[in-house]
Amino acid sequence: MEEKGKILIIDDNEDVLFALNLLLEPYMEQIRVTTQPTRIEHFMTTFHPDVILLDMNFQRDAISGQEGFDYLKQILRIDPQAVVVFMTAYADTGKAVQAIKAGATDFISKPWEKEKLLATLSAAVKLSRSRQEVGRLQNEVQALKGDDRIPELIGNSPAMQKVKETIYKLSDTDANLLILGENGTGKDLAARMLRFFSPRREQVFIPIDLGSIPEQLFESELFGYEKGAFTDARKAKPGRMETASGGTLFLDEIGNLSLPMQAKLLTAIEKQCITRLGAVNPIHIDVRLICATNANLHQLVAEGKFRQDLLYRINTVELHIPPLRERGEDILLLATHFLNQYNRKYRKEIKGLTREAKNKLLKYEWPGNVRELQHTVERAVILSENGLLKPDDFLFPQGNAAAHQPALTEELNLEKLEKNAIERALKVSTGNMSKAAELLGITRFALYRKLEKWGL
């Protein structure tokens, strides 16, 4: 057989299983046999056969093949792409046609002719492999095409306006960008937005979460490999950097990269070429690089945990996305955006938020940033009735400051709100007056006047 595959044989006759096992052993990569069709799901999910050879009649003297058809249905329910070859001692054209119509790939009769059996199984293995390849390619195409919607960072706070301005300014260039910010602040969205407005918009966007690639797979994932480079390398495969060539490569969680991997990445970026594992010749690549991390890379450099030369390569421009708690005015804008989104998704007609609910959102610290806000609004939309969302519709983890809501009268006292806002702005900007004024959306001069007024 040209291509060896994994085969599962299901037959109630142990002698048949024994004979088939013996006959097929030299021609198959792995064989599993069972007399119990009830174990089909177990084998399909743990063994992942390329081909299933299924007997048609399971009861003594049965000739209708009905049980076989039932099991075929079950197999195709579990995996519609499964390749099933039917086997019966009562072969006739009518049943063969019926079996193929029901979704089987082929049909062989017992007793089998060895050559015919091998040829049928060989074709079945090939079909299975090409179906797997098509599935993989379809997934890849979908991932490469990405989302058709325009990625848009919602937010009017001065900090967010600055982020968007930087993205627009950068869009004509090929400059490498480093996006810094806590988890859930919108780094991934910012990267997609930059790509969307860049000349590489029509080209691929390949995101890689470096935090989720095990160290030992890093090189093969990033640089690809040639056939035979290691035991499982049955076929050559391009790495993500090669696939991203011509387009944009988004390296997320770059702070998680070990020092040896940093050295390899640096060489690839500097030389603009990669060498697949097991290959001799390097391949030129042309990628626009966007990196992101929630770590303080400058501090990691100071601690000797991140290479300074790599940092300089990736941070031609640095974009800092502040945590949501530092851009309070975006909270309600984002909440409304997500409310509209989830109204559409869950076919609801929730009109908005009560004033008390808005206050509750504004007072919360949002440790999970925009992602947490998004999930909080989604949960509220799912659980509440149409009308307005109330404070009780928004649930926060216990122990957060927001759980202890002050009296409503205090919340709505404008003077107190102003004083609180100034105190908070000073706290988050660690006393930097320009930054505090920017956060508050007022001039430095106006801030000094208010500090005097409140004796701060």
Ligand SMILES: Nc1ncnc2c1ncn2[C@@H]1O[C@H](COP(=O)(O)OP(=O)(O)OP(=O)(O)O)[C@@H](O)[C@H]1O
């Ligand atoms: N300004 C924004 N406007 C609209 N949606 C946003 C905004 N910021 C973040 N989101 C949404 O919040 C979620 C989290 O954002 P994203 O994945 O971009 O954050 P991240 O900083 O990359 O997170 P992580 O560090 O955990 O990877 C996403 O669903 C994203 O669409």
